[in-house]
Amino acid sequence: MFKIAVIPGDGIGTEVTSQAIRILKKASQILNEPLEFTELKAGGIAIDTFGKPLPEETLKAALASDAVLLGAVGGPKWDSLPYELKPEQALLGLRKGLELYANIRPAIMFDALVSASSLKSEVVKGIDIVVVRELTGGIYFGRPAGIFEENGTRRGVNTMTYTVPEIERIAHTAFRLAKTRKNKVTSVDKANILHTSMLWREVVNEIHKKDYPDVQLDHMYVDNASMQLVRNPKHFDVILTENMFGDILSDEASMLTGSIGMLPSASIGETHALYEPVHGSAPDIAGKGLANPIASILSAAMLLEYSLKQKELARKIFRAVEGVLGEGCRTADIASAGQNVLSTEEMGRRIENAL
Ligand code: NAD
Numbered sequence: 001m002f003k004i005a006v007i008p009g010d011g012i013g014t015e016v017t018s019q020a021i022r023i024l025k026k027a028s029q030i031l032n033e034p035l036e037f038t039e040l041k042a043g044g045i046a047i048d049t050f051g052k053p054l055p056e057e058t059l060k061a062a063l064a065s066d067a068v069l070l071g072a073v074g075g076p077k078w079d080s081l082p083y084e085l086k087p088e089q090a091l092l093g094l095r096k097g098l099e100l101y102a103n104i105r106p107a108i109m110f111d112a113l114v115s116a117s118s119l120k121s122e123v124v125k126g127i128d129i130v131v132v133r134e135l136t137g138g139i140y141f142g143r144p145a146g147i148f149e150e151n152g153t154r155r156g157v158n159t160m161t162y163t164v165p166e167i168e169r170i171a172h173t174a175f176r177l178a179k180t181r182k183n184k185v186t187s188v189d190k191a192n193i194l195h196t197s198m199l200w201r202e203v204v205n206e207i208h209k210k211d212y213p214d215v216q217l218d219h220m221y222v223d224n225a226s227m228q229l230v231r232n233p234k235h236f237d238v239i240l241t242e243n244m245f246g247d248i249l250s251d252e253a254s255m256l257t258g259s260i261g262m263l264p265s266a267s268i269g270e271t272h273a274l275y276e277p278v279h280g281s282a283p284d285i286a287g288k289g290l291a292n293p294i295a296s297i298l299s300a301a302m303l304l305e306y307s308l309k310q311k312e313l314a315r316k317i318f319r320a321v322e323g324v325l326g327e328g329c330r331t332a333d334i335a336s337a338g339q340n341v342l343s344t345e346e347m348g349r350r351i352e353n354a355l
Helices: 012-031 044-050 056-064 089-097 111-116 164-179 195-211 222-231 243-255 294-306 311-326 344-354
Strands: 002-009 035-039 067-072 100-108 128-134 142-150 153-159 184-189 216-221 238-241 264-269 273-277
Touching: 002 012, 002 056, 012 035, 012 067, 012 294, 012 311, 012 344, 056 089, 067 089, 067 294, 100 164, 100 243, 100 294, 111 311, 128 164, 128 243, 164 184, 164 195, 164 238, 184 195, 184 222, 184 243, 195 216, 216 222, 222 238, 222 243, 238 243, 264 294, 273 294, 294 311, 294 344, 311 344
Parallel strands: 002 035, 002 067, 067 273, 128 238, 184 216, 184 238
Antiparallel strands: 100 128, 100 264, 142 153, 264 273
16 A cells, blocks of 8 residues: 655645645546555644644654645744644755655646746747756755854855765666656756865766766756846756756756746665645635645655656546646636636546546
8 A cells, every 4th residue: 555645735735735736636546556645643633733933753653654745834923832742844954854855846837828928929839848857955955054253253154065875865766767757868067166066076976977878968057047048948858957057047048947836856875755836825815715736736746756756647646636736727826817717626526527
């Protein structure tokens, strides 16, 4: 039995996650494979219930599951709490506890939404990019880090650091993924300036030569990559990059395609994986049935593809989403003037029916 730990979290997290579960239950019927769901608390709701954002029992159950499906955490109610007690600490605790070193974020342009992009249709039509971002190393975690007193003034310090094994494992993730797609990796670095990037490029080239010579590989400096993403996004298939560059580029890539309510993600480690929409708990629309469940539903599709190895079924979910969008179904965030607006639940139901 495949065990899924479900962490709906706060705000619209609970609303969109219930629609993703609707789709997973349908998937379970199609596959004729039982899925076991265990609901867990993290974020603001866990603070209210247990006094901490990530209770031990939640982490323990997540570790014991085959995959985690998360909604979103946070909200104004908990904003004034000290840093270590904020709901967002649950995300950091889960990433660390589950050792999730690869963040995978697709940016896919649905034909029906081409006009919602801020770029010209001919530039964005057909975009299908995945950003593979290293998630546990680089400048966000390097030591020393802090603000130090020195010679009568203060100095802020961060350290960018990568070891060869850290680069190797994320490079393998990107190359393996490329082989299931258009077979192309663009490794993004700043190897003209940064020593970490020089090592990054060297290691990526070695892994490519040794294990994936049939995959097309090119290298791009991060400044150029950010330019090419808006100039010629169809150049890219899989973008492989380190933590901070990936943080910035994955937001840029995903916003090419329209609303934040459409963007799924996966965070993957050696033995665990967590799937979640890119968006937060959206307190401004929470509880009103206005949230777009597609990001969460596509996160569930990624779960089926990466953790259950059901790529064909994941594709079917994608096509079901594409189908309902093609029929003109819209939640408020992606509706144009005059279009009929569906509730979160109604959108989930339409996608289930299309599946
Ligand atoms: P947000 O992503 O929650 O919302 C940004 C804007 O996008 C809002 O106007 C919201 O209504 C809209 N939006 C987001 N998701 C949508 C959806 N599915 N359908 C329709 N509209 C959608 O970001 P924020 O407002 O900066 O943060 C709100 C809270 O969420 C904060 O507490 C923040 O810390 C937290 N947060 C959590 C996560 C996470 O759990 N992974 C990520 C980002 C922010």
